Amino acid sequence: MAAMSSRIIFLVLLVLLCQSVFAQTPGVSGDPEKGKEIFRGRGCPACHSIELSGGALGPDLTHVTMRRTDEWLVRWLNDPPSILKDTDMPKVPWKTQEEVLDLIALFKTFKKDIRKDFLGKVSKKEAGKRLIEEYDCKSCHRIEDPLSGRARYPDLTREGQKRSRKWLDKWLKDPQSVKPGTFMPAYPFSKKERAAIVEYLAALK
Numbered sequence: 166m167a168a169m170s171s172r173i174i175f176l177v178l179l180v181l182l183c184q185s186v187f188a189q190t191p192g193v194s195g196d197p198e199k200g201k202e203i204f205r206g207r208g209c210p211a212c213h214s215i216e217l218s219g220g221a222l223g224p225d226l227t228h229v230t231m232r233r234t235d236e237w238l239v240r241w242l243n244d245p246p247s248i249l250k251d252t253d254m255p256k257v258p259w260k261t262q263e264e265v266l267d268l269i270a271l272f273k274t275f276k277k278d279i280r281k282d283f284l285g286k287v288s289k290k291e292a293g294k295r296l297i298e299e300y301d302c303k304s305c306h307r308i309e310d311p312l313s314g315r316a317r318y319p320d321l322t323r324e325g326q327k328r329s330r331k332w333l334d335k336w337l338k339d340p341q342s343v344k345p346g347t348f349m350p351a352y353p354f355s356k357k358e359r360a361a362i363v364e365y366l367a368a369l370k
């Protein structure tokens with residue numbers, strides 16, 4: 166009995182310790198309200214839109230935390246050319262790293278769950294089309310809709326003429342293995358999701 170309760174006390178202490186450590190962990194502590202001010206104050210809207218309001222040189226950032234990890238964002242915001250040589254994204258002289266964390270906290274307020282419940286219920290091609298909306302590929306790519314995408318990225322409207330299913334599958338599975346250093350994000354697609362997206366893209370002719 167005594168051994169049991171000391172084990173419980175140990176577990177409670179462990180939980181408390183973890184909570185206090187995580188409360189100080191970067192990424193959890195950013196302030197989205199401050200992030201909003203920094204975003205405007207640092208001139209980000211000149212090149213970026215959020216919820217489609219803002220510039221169109223760089224990707225729309227509404228769902229950027231669906232495709233990039235916190236670590237990636239910290240590295241990118243501190244030193245863009247370390248990830249993409251010759252990028253037009255400027256290197257910002259941050260006063261503190263808090264500014265970077267506040268921006269990431271702002272981006273996270275737009276994070277949404279990806280709907281997949283239609284997989285297996287609609288045709289593969291239709292499922293692929295919906296997944297492309299869910300994952301917000303149009304923040305970089307123009308796909309059918311002339312108002313979507315950015316000029317600097319490939320237009321996928323005729324992708325089925327350009328690439329085979331096999332190539333597309335490989336690309337979506339691991340873009341870096343096809344083209345090392347590419348800016349195309351790697352997504353954790355399931356096999357079923359990938360097959361649906363390939364089917365939709367291959368039919369774009």
Ligand code: HEC
Binds near residue numbers: 207208222233249
């Ligand atoms: C002069 C234009 C310009 C400005 C100003 C700018 N960016 Fe960018 N940004 C870009 C471009 C262009 C890219 C995409 C990389 C490429 O293709 O070169 C990018 C990429 C990004 C990405 C990654 C997007 C993704 O989907 O992977 C984030 C995040 C980002 N910028 C945040 C910011 C923030 C925050 C600011 C303000 C501090 C900012 N940017 C200011 C041009 C700009």
Ligand code: HEC
Binds near residue numbers: 224324347
């Ligand atoms: C942050 C911007 C960005 C987002 C978001 C993005 N891509 Fe891309 N994608 C790229 C870039 C950059 C390339 C070009 C790769 C290169 O040449 O380095 C590319 C290339 C591609 C290609 C190959 C085009 C060709 O034939 O050469 C396909 C297919 C593609 N993307 C599909 C997708 C899909 C599907 C999504 C959403 C799940 C997506 N992309 C989201 C940036 C993006």
